Amino acid sequence: MTEVATDGWFWVGTALCAASLLICVVMTFLRTFPDDLSILSVAAVELFLIVYGVGAIVRQAGGEPLQGELWEFWGYVLTALVVSLVAVVWAVTDKTRWSNLVMAAVGPTIFVMLYRLQVIWFG
Amino acid sequence: MAEAETHERNKPRRNQGLGRILVMVYAVFALSSFARSIFQIATHFEQAPLAYLLSAFAAAVYIVATLSLARSGRTAWYVSVVAVGIELVGVVGVGLWTLLDPQLFADDTVWSRFGAGYGYIPLILPILGLAWLLAHRPRVGVESRP
Numbered sequence: 001m002t003e004v005a006t007d008g009w010f011w012v013g014t015a016l017c018a019a020s021l022l023i024c025v026v027m028t029f030l031r032t033f034p035d036d037l038s039i040l041s042v043a044a045v046e047l048f049l050i051v052y053g054v055g056a057i058v059r060q061a062g063g064e065p066l067q068g069e070l071w072e073f074w075g076y077v078l079t080a081l082v083v084s085l086v087a088v089v090w091a092v093t094d095k096t097r098w099s100n101l102v103m104a105a106v107g108p109t110i111f112v113m114l115y116r117l118q119v120i121w122f123g
Numbered sequence: 124m125a126e127a128e129t130h131e132r133n134k135p136r137r138n139q140g141l142g143r144i145l146v147m148v149y150a151v152f153a154l155s156s157f158a159r160s161i162f163q164i165a166t167h168f169e170q171a172p173l174a175y176l177l178s179a180f181a182a183a184v185y186i187v188a189t190l191s192l193a194r195s196g197r198t199a200w201y202v203s204v205v206a207v208g209i210e211l212v213g214v215v216g217v218g219l220w221t222l223l224d225p226q227l228f229a230d231d232t233v234w235s236r237f238g239a240g241y242g243y244i245p246l247i248l249p250i251l252g253l254a255w256l257l258a259h260r261p262r263v264g265v266e267s268r269p
Contacts, residue, residue, distance in 0.1 A: 069162075079158060082154075090146070090147055105144065105148060
């Protein structure tokens with residue numbers, strides 16, 4: 001991977017994604033049902049994305065330049081918001097141990113999308 | 124013998140338990156490859172028409188695979204096998220192609236270099252998918268349950 005400028009948003013998001021991945025994987029071993037902690041960890045990622053989105057609106061309205069396409073950026077933000085929701089719905093409709101692992105997929109996925117967002121933002 | 128039958132009946136169906144994760148990962152790939160290919164075709168199709176058409180085709184295969192893997196029933200099983208099979212042929216074929224003749228595709232696709240740009244998940248996914256499908260073949264009279 002090439003060197004990409006990163007900011008505090010990216011690192012906070014990365015930490016939340018990593019924590020969510022860790023919690024969900026651990027819960028896969030410990031629980032035979034979708035654990036509250038797994039759901040809460042994904043909810044934390046979702047909450048971060050909402051704050052990130054609102055923050056991006058404010059920053060862009062304030063005139064911060066975007067290197068990439070505007071609609072590609074918002075396409076990623078909206079998709080990321082949907083991914084977490086879909087994962088939780090898909091996970092809890094089948095209450096097994098593996099529901100936790102389904103939710104574990106959210107962290108890495110959102111991390112990749114945050115990385116892409118950094119590339120679009122900073123070029 | 125009776126015990127084995129009970130076990131068979133209690134065995135999670137292919138879109139439950141571990142199968143849910145497979146569907147989830149497929150869904151992520153379907154969504155991202157679809158969005159990416161729409162973006163490529165809408166903004167700079169003329170730069171690499173062949174690569175972007177292939178991206179669109181790959182996205183379509185992922186969408187079909189996601190939907191059929193998520194569904195129960197015999198037909199869905201056969202559709203899944205075909206879609207995942209095409210995906211395997213696609214990623215190996217395009218992977219070899221990009222290796223032997225890198226000039227052919229002017230831009231990367233999800234299947235280029237055996238999916239290296241996506242952590243080789245596009246190569247591993249169809250193998251896992253086929254293994255899962257073969258381990259959960261539809262049985263006569265069983266899959267017709269609602």
